Amino acid sequence: MKQRILWSAVTVLALTVAGCGSASKPASAPAESGAPAAAATKLVVWDWKSGEPYAKTYIEKAKADFAKKHPNVTVEFVPQPFEQYYTLLGTAIQSKTGPDVMMFNGGGQIRDRVDALLPIDEYVAEDKSRLAGWEAFVKEGKTYGAPVTLQGHPIYYNKALYEKAGITAPATTWDEFLANCDKLKKATGAACFALGNKEGIGPQFWLSGMGSGVLTPAEYDKWIAGERDWKSPHVKKIFEMFKETGDKKLNNEGANSTAMFTDIFSVFNTAKAAHIIGLMSDIGHWKDFGEFIGPDKVGIMLPPVVTEGATPSLPYDGGIGYAVAKWTKDPKAAADLVRSLTTTDALSSFSAEAGAIASDTTISAPQDAPVVGEIVAQLKAGKPALHVAMDSKTIDLMGRLSQKLLSGSATVDEAVEELAASDQEN
Template sequence: MSTTPRRRGRRTLRSAATLTAVVVSMSSLAACGSGGSSDSAGSGPVTITFWGWAKGTQDVVNAFNASHPDVHVDYQQIPSGIAGGYAKLSDAAKAGNAPDVFNVEYAALPDFVSQGAVQDITKLVTPDLKAKYLPQVFQLTTLGQRNWGLPLDAAPQALFYRKDLFDKAGITAPPKTWDEYRADAEKLRNAIPDTRIGTFFPDDPSPLEAMSWQAGAHWFTGVGDTWSVDIGGAETKRVTDYWQQLISDDLVRVQPSFSQQWTASLQKGETAAYLGAAWGGGVLKSTLAGTPDAAGKWAVAPIPTWDAQPASGMLGGTTFAVSKNSKKAKAAVEFATWATTTPEGIKARIASGVSSVFPAAQDLVPGAKAAFNTDFYGGQDIYSVFIDAAKSIKSDWQWGPAMSVTNSAMADVFGKLGQGGTVQQGIDAAQQGTVAAMKNRGLKVAAQ
């Protein structure tokens, strides 16, 4: 990648209105309507079904049901999306028995829209409601100037690191640039031979996607009625070359995400940092809850950038979407609105003090910050890091309509790292597989 990124990102925003033709035309969403008018009006409460998997969701449902006599939510916990939840949802949509509302990550939402599994809720999203959400995040729920979901959280990137291990290696401050990150990786390995600065997750392409986003890549762009697909562009190549070198030089570990291997390496001090997102604050705290003396050793810093200027992609994040067959869209959106924009909804989700959710509705951030116990981070105000990172999320990223194929192609190759496979080969496989899948779905594609 050159040091001067291509400045074509704003085209994504300008061309957003065209994406209805690109994504929606190949589905039968027109028959789904925009919801609201078909909610039943019986003598008792309207009952809606909801599928999700995030921690704290049952508490959210309980709190909603206790305070809303006219709508009752029947919740079913399913596996996380990549662990089988998306397959279950897709099968249910095809069979016509999907829940009224379900959780889906930003990256997977266009895929569900293209399948015709999600209902257009534009008429139920008022300007006042839209204004509550961080614009860069709400944009990810919008295709063709139509709304397909409500954002729960933002997931700006962050660096979690062990202060004591950095000190031992003579690292006086967390790295601000990717060059400094590599230099610190060398210092750590030299000072503590069994310790590495971080991990490349072969089973989860999302960190690489977030870093490509941060670097200025544009994997998918809607132009007219055509998708431009450029997964292997120069910005991404800069990222893949960088991580391939870290792996080849044995400066980072290659371990499955959130696996026993990864957890054990954190517990033993063999991994000194974690490139995650805002939600990672709670995940790391929970993962190491039973580790002696872990509390107080960890800190949070902005993620390194190429030029030391603040910049972030998003690593994960979740929406509430209404299924195509739901006849209770108005009630479903009422529940989703309450869960994502009210202090009561966020308070119920983080009541345990473990979740570090960063609400997409910005007025709720102070409440989330107050509810999260930061003793594990030595009392550090970690939400101040997340707040600044959220402001730096690049606003010109678009997810594609076949991300399940994109991710599978990458993970298949990443799983062979060290056995002849390379990070760049994973990107190349994703480009080829994604273009083929999109064409097979009847979408117009211009591959770069």
């Protein structure tokens, strides 16, 4: 009997230990990355690009460059699904274990998480003039990430539809633009705008795409600097124009139930709409559109002028970039890895293969897409996008309010008032 109890106790103990062991193992695994105290022998990188076939050469070149500087340090790239990326990262940040280097979207996503990041100004000083788009990775004067691509919101138009409607050049004023929409509708049946607002992303693109034609340059700069004057009639005008596109049926039907990613791009690709405020990198850009409507039929235009004195410009920021975690054991090596990921050689591969406008201003644009030349030509005069300067909570609210504006269940005044309150609170 005694033996039986002893045996059952041993079995129980063994089971418990085995149970606990297997349960706790995964949690302790990430900490191994920084195990040796003196110098890291392994750096772990999280991103959502390194697993893609088009990023293969880019990652190889970056690894080779890094191996020259730190031959003893191994680098492990862990591609995460983008949909879950910030959720996974949030958990890692909470437990203060996780990757040494990680990818971020510029703007709100990185600014909300700078508590977990290391300022890298001292390491990247040399790259400052070569790369563009740093502002999206800066908070309170400190740089937390190095840009890989530029992300912006050109207004693309379909040149074939323009020709059919007999329009020779894009409009430069809002009234002229509305008149063109009318002509396009009559001649081709195409909607003026392709708008996918299911996720509520539409107004972000609208605000940034149209903003420089409505706000005065002074207002624009103040907005970016954080002094946003929500009482300005020009700010209100941007949202009135957005509502106008709904009221005048300038958008494709069912805009509130059409997803921006990626249903709406097919509306533009199939010539059912003449304009779309798209992206410059990753998706929904010149390369995607060119494949469907022909590279020479994709045009970009600056936003029409609404306010006298406004100077339309291309809105863009640093798109994606790499940052260094605060808890990394060897900040120098981690920062060097970030620098290796932004060399001219690596970035030119990424630009060509992934279809992105790279942050490096010294590489030349691909030859087979004339519109890229037009985009690059606008970079110099371009300014940071208006929506990137806002916090993610206000952005989320703007998404919901924009759906209300389109459906008519909120007025522009109510929307602007709510946005102002949320913006000032955060």
